[in-house]
Amino acid sequence: MKQRRLGMIDVFLIVVLLLSGIGIVLRMHMEKEKGTDAVNSCTVAIFARQAFASGLDCMELGEMLYTEDGNAFGRIVDIVRAPAQIVLYTDGRECVGEWDEQAYCNATLLVEVLGRYDGTLFLQAGRYPIIVGKALNLYSERVHMTWVIQSVKNIS
Amino acid sequence: MRQRRAAPASKPNKALNWFDFFLIILFLLCTLTAFLTGAWLGDRSVGEEGRVVYTVILSEIEASINVSSYLSDGEIVKNENGTLTMGEIIAVEDKAHQVPDARGGKVVFVPSSEYVDYYVTVSSNAVRRKGDGIRIGDVRIAAGDSMHLRFGAFMHYGARIIHVRWEESEYEAETIGHD
Numbered sequence: 001m002k003q004r005r006l007g008m009i010d011v012f013l014i015v016v017l018l019l020s021g022i023g024i025v026l027r028m029h030m031e032k033e034k035g036t037d038a039v040n041s042c043t044v045a046i047f048a049r050q051a052f053a054s055g056l057d058c059m060e061l062g063e064m065l066y067t068e069d070g071n072a073f074g075r076i077v078d079i080v081r082a083p084a085q086i087v088l089y090t091d092g093r094e095c096v097g098e099w100d101e102q103a104y105c106n107a108t109l110l111v112e113v114l115g116r117y118d119g120t121l122f123l124q125a126g127r128y129p130i131i132v133g134k135a136l137n138l139y140s141e142r143v144h145m146t147w148v149i150q151s152v153k154n155i156s
Numbered sequence: 157m158r159q160r161r162a163a164p165a166s167k168p169n170k171a172l173n174w175f176d177f178f179l180i181i182l183f184l185l186c187t188l189t190a191f192l193t194g195a196w197l198g199d200r201s202v203g204e205e206g207r208v209v210y211t212v213i214l215s216e217i218e219a220s221i222n223v224s225s226y227l228s229d230g231e232i233v234k235n236e237n238g239t240l241t242m243g244e245i246i247a248v249e250d251k252a253h254q255v256p257d258a259r260g261g262k263v264v265f266v267p268s269s270e271y272v273d274y275y276v277t278v279s280s281n282a283v284r285r286k287g288d289g290i291r292i293g294d295v296r297i298a299a300g301d302s303m304h305l306r307f308g309a310f311m312h313y314g315a316r317i318i319h320v321r322w323e324e325s326e327y328e329a330e331t332i333g334h335d
Contacts, residue, residue, distance in 0.1 A: 010179060051300075088263055141290065142289070
């Protein structure tokens, strides 16, 4: 009876199969880890000064915001607009006015963020601390803006 | 004359046998599963092709430069190096640049006679992916971002995207109102 030895193709296919298997298992493990980290939720208010008003029109309630790395940050719950101030100084006098609201406005977004609260800090996705005053570079599907965390509330 | 026929040489059997087929089928199944579950490429593997309509503002362009001749409907817009087509112009609106000024204790906006703002609406084929936004080639199209654009022989550095719309069939391409 002939004895069959493994050829190069067989070895190659077995290695690729093993790598695929390891990849799938690792991926599933990572997804699982992500899920278990999000045991709490909170509402984060983020603020942008003098935002392009037409850019804000491109955001929708319920839309997910993403970080630069492509990780989900949180879901938009509310969009609040307020007039953006402009301050000019002439002859040593301060003159305060408002930008045309069609052009610029101040914007506050309320975002529902999932993560873990350790009693002191809320960790978004169990890893990234939500700290008031911290600047965030966030993307929605059609908008890219820099926001500053204004408050963290409704931790549950 | 009798010729001696050489005995056939024993060649190694190179045909694929059942074990090879088994491995290949297993490999294909694994690849298919990985692809379908996004194990290798993640959510980015699934992209939706369509059209993006975006408006950029070319701000504070000197009125003495005759830019209008470069910004006509149908004009092709390219990136800085001219290596990527960013779409074609579908609408142009020009407005005098507004300069804030303090008059009588109030802030008023005075139209500048020296500078003009151009609102250029561009339409292009693009790909939309969950978590990755809308892209033309490698360039992400997001309101708030700036990019260097070339309109024929006219170049503008730092054209700011102020509005982006994913084109749905029921909507007509239109400029965004800038009253």
